[in-house]
Amino acid sequence: MAWKLDSNIFKRYYIDTLKSISCCDLCGANVSDSYLLGYSLSQALLCQSCVNDLPYFNQSLIAGNLLRWPAVHRALPNIHFEQLFALSPYIYPFNKWLAQMKYLGRFELASLFSVLLCAQWQAMIMNQTIIPINLVLAVPLHIKKWQVRGYNQAHLIAKTFAETLSLPYDANLVLRVKNNDSQMGKTGSQRRKNLANAFALQRKLGSHIKHVLIVDDVVTTGTTVSEISKLLKQAGVETVTLVTVCLTVPNAKDNGPVIS
Numbered sequence: 001m002a003w004k005l006d007s008n009i010f011k012r013y014y015i016d017t018l019k020s021i022s023c024c025d026l027c028g029a030n031v032s033d034s035y036l037l038g039y040s041l042s043q044a045l046l047c048q049s050c051v052n053d054l055p056y057f058n059q060s061l062i063a064g065n066l067l068r069w070p071a072v073h074r075a076l077p078n079i080h081f082e083q084l085f086a087l088s089p090y091i092y093p094f095n096k097w098l099a100q101m102k103y104l105g106r107f108e109l110a111s112l113f114s115v116l117l118c119a120q121w122q123a124m125i126m127n128q129t130i131i132p133i134n135l136v137l138a139v140p141l142h143i144k145k146w147q148v149r150g151y152n153q154a155h156l157i158a159k160t161f162a163e164t165l166s167l168p169y170d171a172n173l174v175l176r177v178k179n180n181d182s183q184m185g186k187t188g189s190q191r192r193k194n195l196a197n198a199f200a201l202q203r204k205l206g207s208h209i210k211h212v213l214i215v216d217d218v219v220t221t222g223t224t225v226s227e228i229s230k231l232l233k234q235a236g237v238e239t240v241t242l243v244t245v246c247l248t249v250p251n252a253k254d255n256g257p258v259i260s
Contacts, residue, residue, distance in 0.1 A: 026050045026093060039119035043112050055088050056120065057247075061257040064124035066247060069257060075250040076222045080229035081214070081240040085124070086247040087117050089258060090218055094246050098217055101153050110156035113217075113245045117157070118164045121243070131211045131239055136162040136169045139216045139224055140199070142179040157245065158215035167213070174228055175200050199228050201235060211239040220248040 022031040024047040034041045034048045041051065057066065066072045066084040076084075088094045101109040138158035146152055155171055162169035178198035212232055214225050219242065229240040 024050050036116060036119040037123040039122055041115045041119060043115050045108065045112050051116075054093070054116070055091055056259045057086055057088060058257040058259045059085075059120060059124045060127065064128050064130075071250045072247070079222045079226045080233065081222070081225055081242045083130075083239075083241040084219070084222070084247070085117075085121065085241060085243045086219065087113070087120060087245050088247075090246040090248040098153075098246060101156075102149075102217070105150070107151070107156060110153065111160055113157050114160035114164060117161055117243060117245065121165070130241075133167055133211050133213050133241070134209045135173075135211075136167045136213045136215065137174055137228075138171065139214060139228065140174050140176040142176040144179050154216050157217060161215055161243070173202055173205075174231070175202050199231055201231055205232070205235045205237065207236065209235075209237060211241070212237050213241045213243055216242065216244045218246040218248065219244045 022044045023029065024031055025045045027047060027050055029047040029049065031044055031047050034043065034046060034051045036051055046054075062068045064083070064085055066086055067076070067079075067082075072084070090098075097106070097109050097112075100106040101113075136158055138152065138154040140155075141149070141152045159169055159171065161167075176198060177200045214228060216225060219225070222242065225240070225242045229237075232240060
């Protein structure tokens with residue numbers, strides 16, 4: 001009799017197999033079961049000590065919204081999203097990992113980022129009341145950039161994040177129709193001009209879609225998600241939450257509410 005292997009069982013078996021042969025990406029120690037804020041992490045890259053030592057934002061100090069930190073609020077003018085949830089400042093080792101995932105094809109890091117974000121997110125919503133999330137999106141790449149790179153790192157993170165939290169995910173709703181110049185080195189106003197009319201919705205949103213969560217890998221000025229947020233709100237969305245692995249903090253010498 002034919003039987004179907006449960007995907008969760010296979011995933012767990014795969015992770016356990018990797019752990020048995022893995023060394024920590026940071027310190028070289030053996031990798032075993034790991035936890036963050038009481039949540040089990042399905043990952044085979046870091047030992048428990050290094051998981052504990054990562055430079056996380058302290059979500060309890062900012063009630064899960066970095067826009068409540070005055071320095072961030074001042075640094076992100078003219079934004080059109082209501083909540084900013086970030087795992088860490090853009091510092092080591094996250095800045096190194098993000099570059100490796102983006103330019104060296106280290107896809108396994110997307111799963112690591114997702115499980116760390118999920119643990120922090122679940123711990124945050126245990127103590128905060130949030131509007132139910134109706135849809136999860138990823139910041140899209142233009143098709144030409146996707147063809148060159150071969151993948152969209154924000155999509156890889158968002159897909160696992162949504163699956164882990166059992167949230168609806170749509171990889172195709174937002175289309176990047178303008179192949180912009182790189183945002184690197186541009187001022188906030190230059191970024192906004194560069195991204196004007198860069199995105200479009202591929203179809204009409206359902207009337208029940210009121211709270212959308214957008215996932216990105218790193219945020220500097222928030223301009224990209226802000227442009228997408230404007231589109232969504234024109235389509236009837238009321239609240240947009242930005243979830244990102246890293247935030248480039250306004251002052252490199254002041255990482256704000258950071259643990260460790």
